[in-house]
Amino acid sequence: MSCCAPGVEGGLDLNGSGSGLPSSEELRLSAKVLGDGLFQTDLSVPGVYCGACITTLEGELKKLPMVARSRVNLSSKRVSVVWKESVNGQATDPSEFVRQIVSTGYETHLFSLAGEAGDEQRNKLLRAVAVAGFASANIMLLSVSVWSGAEASTRDMFHWLSAAIAAPALVYSGRFFFTSAWKALRHGQTNMDVPISIGVLLSYFVSLWETFNHAEHAWFDATVMLLFFLLIGRTLDHMMRDRARSAISGLARLSPRGAMVIGDDGSREYRPVEEIKPGDRLAIAVGDRIAVDGVVLSGTSDIDQSIVNGESTPVPVGAGTSVQAGMLNLTGPLEMKAMSAARDSFLAEIIGLMEAAEGGRARYRRIADRAAQYYAPAVHLLAFLSFLGWGFLGGDWKHAMLVAVAVLIITCPCALGLAVPVVQVVAAGRLFQNGIMVKDGSAMERLAEIDSVYFDKTGTLTLGRPRLVNRGDVGEDALSIAAGLGFYSRHPLSQALFRSAQGLFMPTFAEISEVPGAGVEAKAEAGVYRLGSRLFACGPEAAAAAQQGAESEVVLSLDGREIATFLFEDAPRPDAEASIETLHAKGLSTAIISGDRAPVVASLASRLGISQWKAALSPRDKAEAVSQAVSHGSRALMVGDGINDAPALAAAHVSMAPATAADVGRQAADFVFLRDSLEAVPIAIDVSRKAGQLIRQNFALAIGYNIVAVPIAILGYATPLIAALAMSSSSIIVVVNALRINRMARVEHPEPPLAAKAPTLGQGAHIAV
Template sequence: MSCCAAGTEGALEVERAAHALPSSEEMRLASRSVGEGLYQTDLSLPAVHCGACIATVERALRALPSVERARVNLSTRRVAVVWKARVGDEPTDPQVIARQLASVGYEAHLFMLDDRAGDALRNQLLRAVAVAGFAAANIMLLSVSVWAGADAATRDMFHWISALIAAPALIYCGRYFYLSAWSALKHGRTNMDVPIAIGISISYLMSLWETVHHGEHAYFDATASLLFFLLIGRTLDQVMRERARSAITGLAALSPRGAMVLGADGSRDYRPLDEVEVGDRIAVSAGDRIPIDGLVIAGSSDLDMSIVNGESAAVGVTVGDPVQAGTLSLTGSLVVEATAPARSSFLAEVIHLMEAAEGGRARYRRMADRAAALYAPVVHLTALFAFVFWGLYDGDWKHALVVAVAVLIITCPCAIGLAVPVVQIVAAGRLFKAGIMVKDGSAMERLAEIDTVAFDKTGTLTLGRPALVTADPFDPQTLALAAALGRQSRHPLSQTLAQVADAAGPAFDDVREIPGAGLQASCGPRVYRLGSRAFAGAAAGADHVSVAAPDAALSEVVLSLDGRELATFHFEDALRPGARAAIAALQSQGLSLGILSGDRPGVVEALAARIGIADWKAGLQPGDKVDFIAAASADGHRLLMVGDGINDAPALSAAHVSMAPATAADIGRQAADFVFLRKSLDAVPFAIRASKAAGRLVRQNFGLAIAYNLIAVPVALAGYATPLIAAVAMSGSSIIVVLNALRLNRLELPEEIAVAGTTAARATRLPIGHAA
């Protein structure tokens, strides 16, 4: 099996006929802004097969002054190009990117994630396998008579019949290798298909020479069998890649192909998703998935939002509520106003994250690419050496040529080429099943290296939603009064109070919110106040009260009437589900843990005690968190930062690796290397375990690939491997590597993990120290 997965060459001519170079306007429309005058365009490159292809494409694109960076994803045959809108005073024509790719032999068209292309390729490969198998079986039947001692005339006839069967099989089945090899050679480079094309060609030509000269032995059966086994390897490669990428194709299937757009006159027009514009009104029926991010402007429904939050419970939406692409309307019809184009939707963002995880240029991936890039010259020299040595050694140049062909085939470093990407694909899919998005394969490598974890508090260890824990005195009428006041404010504590009672409460004549203090409302001559103790007990005419926040573990709100206290309410931020179990799991892994928070020391200390973290810092500004991370890095610590807010973005960027919940601010999600969709914090220890397991499997794959070459190459050089045996061995090594990577699917998902104890293997304490 080849890491090239070169079956795409079979469809390359069709692709070239169907896809001319995209126009400048098409490329602009398909691009998305990534900030600071930069845009990203994703292009499909069907001819990309191996590490050498990746290096050629990226080197060609980086030579353009308008290209900021370029990254090739081998599994999707896609290149993500980030380019500048302007170079100097001149605007950039994005089509120059496609022209540059065409100049080095890679015709490009706009990338669209579509599993139908993968299905077509798999079917083409299966047909080629069937043809090669049919040819091999029939030639072997004819060879039986030859082996049984047929006379010269019968032998020659059977050889010619075998040649006629093998020739069309070689053309039809071998085109996957020939087209790829020719594309590389005509642009002055080589790839993994060049020696394979040479090998099968020499095998056939040697047999034809023997037939023309009435030789006793021909190798048409070996040629057809060689093609058969090479194609089996490539087909299995394609199938396993599709299986490993099933999470991405599954996500793509959640996105409808189009949307029913409502016109101003009430007409309905079904449009492809790419033609839906911001501001369009879209009709969504019960049972349909929402095609695009938007705002509900009519109707109500219950949504299955498991793709967003990982929860099975339906969420009700009505007019004014935002909805996200990929969610399923269960019970009602909606009219949604589009707020973002399809390429910028939540679902598209998740798919981009998944694909980025596959294409990340991690350290191991770069090592594998460099090894693959050295492959062609090393293999050609090795085969030449074998040919010359055996020809001089025993004078049998025909045997020397057979040995050289076997060397060409058996030394293909397909296993090395697959060692890293297949593990990254499987790992990204496994993390996705656990509700975790990873942006880059290198992030998994960095996560496996950490020794320290620092958490933000609000929105990370907690949900950022305060919960009412005490009401003194507890009186339904007083609660209804407080709830009625709370509905007049958007403050989190007021919103919590607003939900504790259903009664409408009194009608207020006037309501004012005094920043930093609370709410004041009049009902006839009476004045109600809801806020801090000092504010609620102050004179009714006071417009502002300067009160220092008390250093207490619970937040306090007082309700008063004309300065007389009616009730006191205490709130506590709700702990994120799975927080205690996650902390225990991290401690059991021997990691140092701490909290870096901007909240009050009393609140942070109380939370740290609740979840079992001994080290914490409070009252930190964003710059303070960055300074702490820099100091920890200088001391040799490799720190994972888990945070969610805008104020955490600098710390997330500064850390060795970072994670954020899906509820984080946009800038926080963009700065993080991992994003977890579920509410539970058990995503953190699971991601660490998965990353460490992926690292182990990558190292095992490298070991398997190296061991294969240490055994196979000497065997081929010694003349003990025929071309057919070489093809079987090469395919077998790649299959073993892929199967080893698929073992990652056995890693238990977070909800199945049993936390052994709460204080076992207590971690070394992070040098954060208690706040004074």
């Protein structure tokens, strides 16, 4: 079903037995039960970007009899598949539709349905905005009639109608502000919601009282309009966080949800990871991640532990080797004994470290809250003083009350409430176009303040994918033989060999066997070819004589004689050098903190022009390095991807992770970038700084507006008409100013998806395997 369409990597995944795809057991475990034998599975498909993708994916899925219906969501880049438990009495295999998706050339990941609560809150806010909008439009209609000169009894009726419309809107839409203000007051603090709530409630009840006394002015329109504008700000703020969250969880490359447990009688059962007890025997297939810490009982294989400790080369394991949760089994099936439950595993320890290392996030107070700290008391004092002033000087306490209310309404932080969220939403949209997700607005405020950048090495500065470096030295013949052999292995070095020989003719071999933990062996007419470690390919004497440099090596031999040695290094991310240079040009200091070996780190550091580096650090060391810098007053950005980086990510003032990062790493990071290029780091800093600038400009505008409007209100000239004009015009100015960020930050074109750039699979010979 696979051969022609997919990209080369997709093809490899299909031929390899395990691959990174979720297993059927995992899919079954995570599916949502809809009843009537129907299940729903949501998958993230980061590659979809246009209408053709929708049609292709939905069309391909429809071809499968087991799929009842499927729908692609282009905004959240997900596809939700509703599938039947059985077709014509036969049980179905859910991994079939995952393979179908992969065969169309899109990569896909399973993710949990945890993020649903956020949607509920967003809908609540949207409903509140709608109600406030409806009320303010209708009240404004009545108010305009009053301002155009409605007469006594008509005016009274209009006021009563306005009061009737405003009351439910106040309760329904205002509750967000009232509850938040009440919470703050109860803890003896103030926030932006306190002046908002006081202004809204006071203006409503004073207007009601005025209406009762057949007075000329009522402020119902201002009351509801305030709510409307402020709710828009609040909703934007929430939606931005929401979108980032769904996109991030959508990319989740899960730590395993379960493992195959072997019973005493040899029976096999797939159990969720929480139910695995110490002492259980687990079967780990090729391509699976290890679920809990344990010891290998039997089998040999290579283990990719880059996500755990940053070590870039896979390590051979055999009986007796201890392994940790999160490591990826590459070449041979293993049987292991669980030594600890999931909650005591390495992963859980990391999470404990992360909680201990609460960084800038917890201490940071948002700009809006800091502004409110000064703004609220100032405004209340001003209103109270005008009340006293008019009362003592004028003697008319009722009029004094009205002036005080007018001051409160005019100063109510409409523009301030919009100033921050609008800028941040627009900036987040800008970042999203550049392939960067932001978790929340405060992250951007913090990123604008940084003075130093700490990088992890494997997977962050580098792609975590090895690249052949001595292609020119080895000769094409040797390379094509090695690539032909490498095709059969899931070892990353073999796959890199295969990739770098694209376009060459590759021989096929009749008898091929993979020796887990060592390499690949094939019998051909010329003799026995071996590809793998020097020990495996050339025998113990040659291995003892050779020296290991900074690069990883793979040796190709014929009947034990070395033909060629292939040297690999982990390729740096595209634009890594240029990005580091840009960071230096911005006056930021850079450093590498890595868990990898010193020579590897040193060579990369000198190549990228980073003078400070530390190697062979444990997760705890990394977190300490960062929190030490933070405690010395430096505001550090941490960029990292592995589970071992997660505590450091949490300790830093602000943090960033690539989308390929471990789940924990992505959860800990404030920013997640989706593209390969490291340019994302300077871009994010750039946009955040510009956003910070615009926020300050907006504050200046809002304060300038107050300087003009407040004297008018204090002097008693602020009629409801003037208040309405002043409020809406200041809000519009702030929004328009925020939109300028679209012109300030650069635009990049989205990358073509995998399907568009995948070369055709030229090596037809391999398909026959």
